[in-house]
Amino acid sequence: MLGYIRLEILRLVRNGGYLMMSLIMPVGLYVTLAGGGPDQESLVRAMVGAAAFGALGVVITNGTGIAEDRALGWLRQLRLTPLSPVQVVIARGAVATCLGILPIVVIGLIGKFYRGVDLSPGTWLEIFLLLWVGIAPLAMLGIGIGYLFKAQLAQIAGTVSYLTLTLLGGLMMPTDTLPSWLQPLSKETPVYRYAQLSWDAAANSAPSGTGLGVLALWTALLAAFAAFAYRRGGRRA
Amino acid sequence: MAEQHGPPAVVFKGVVKEYGNVRAVDGIDLTIHRGETVALLGPNGAGKSTTINMLLGLFPPDQGQIEVFGKKPELAMRAGHLGAMLQEGKMIPRVSVRELVDFVRQTYRKPLPLQEILDLAELSKIANRNVDRLSGGQAQRVRFALALAGDPDLVVLDEPTAALDVESRRELWAAMQRYAERGNTVLFSTHYLEEADDSADRVVVIASGRVVADGTTSQIKSMIEGRTVSFVPRGRQEGFDLLPGVSSVEHRGGRVHLRTSDSDSTVHALSRADAFTDLEVSGVGLEEAFIALTHQSRHAAAAPEGRTT
Incomplete structure (x- = not known):
């Protein structure tokens, strides 16, 4: 399975366009938000939001790539090896989570050296780990989309969920700038709760119990969705 | 040789697969022993690919x-x-x-x-090319390399030479034979009799989702490659099956159709008996042979003692 993870990472790393795209938008977002020279709190908000935005983009795109692989017959080719289909799904999740590191680290570095986000080393590490590990449930959303839909549809579904979750989750702008009727909904999204972990950590406050509960529920739901989609679509591989 | 040890390479028992109302595979029984090289021969739509996918x-x-x-x-694959x-x-x-071959082998x-795989499939010279930049023949050799990369006990090739030119075809069969000679079991499908003849030691003929003949290549060839002698019978209507070379007799549209492996002897015997008018001798195309075999197997199924399979 490690060999498979290595191969998929190799394929993605060689896709320079994909890597650039996965970085350009989050970097642009952070630079735009930080450019006005806001206070530390807003800076941290912007940095976490942009990193989460980048990581989300990577895991969703990785998922929709599964639909393209199926169209090429690659999933079927994998079924002609001793790898089990479940191993393939897990490996894809691992690939997504590994590549999610890239925007997190890049945005973190830019945050540190552009306008100077000021955090203790322990907090930096904490935020890094939370952003990295916390992306796993959203990686499952991407995988589910990739298995459920055909290539073109998967791309549309991926883009729509990417943008919706980014806006609703408050990654671009704080959720209190959303229309009032959307604000309660926003608090229930996995992306808001995912980013909230790091926002809280940066503010040195304990993680919100409700937040963890919502996130746990989403993790279960999205895992079930990925499993369902895999059973529907993986069989057609 | 490994063929004595353990269960057979492949056992099919009463296997049926339907797509909607169409029975793509209609009750296949088949055993393939270790070390055999078996050709699955049949026309397009006979159920070969469905059989292989299952x-x-x-x-x-x-x-x-x-x-x-x-x-x-699934577990055997695993x-x-x-x-x-x-x-x-x-x-x-x-x-x-x-990279691709190495990933699959690992x-x-x-x-x-x-290196042995790359040599066997003649890929050494193009090993550093990207796999999506290959010609049809080269890509086919890569697929072949992926099939044998893990040194599996059974290699299954579904119409491996489809869409290949003569040269690539010959190279692929040579590679496959080198692999079979190592004692591995090989099953491949084809709709060319000559491919089955050149490369397999056993031929299983599939038509309409059923096994209609199963034997050595020379047996199958004599069944498929014969000629048809047809005529309007004069006087006697029976006993044609006793004529030299005749393998089957059919009465159709007032004519008698004899399938024969030796049309000369059959015609000589017929003319000595002065038993016909309006004689015709024709070769049998592969398609026609498949149809004949399908008919025969239906009759055989009705009268179990005469099974051809």
């Missing part, structure tokens, strides 16, 4: 059982007993021949050495 565990049969080395197909090359499928971008427990 054998590989890509989907389950609607009825019946399939065992591969005594295991369910255990590394199987390697396969299918007809469809494009190549993925941004991966070289060497998913098996006891793979062949990388």
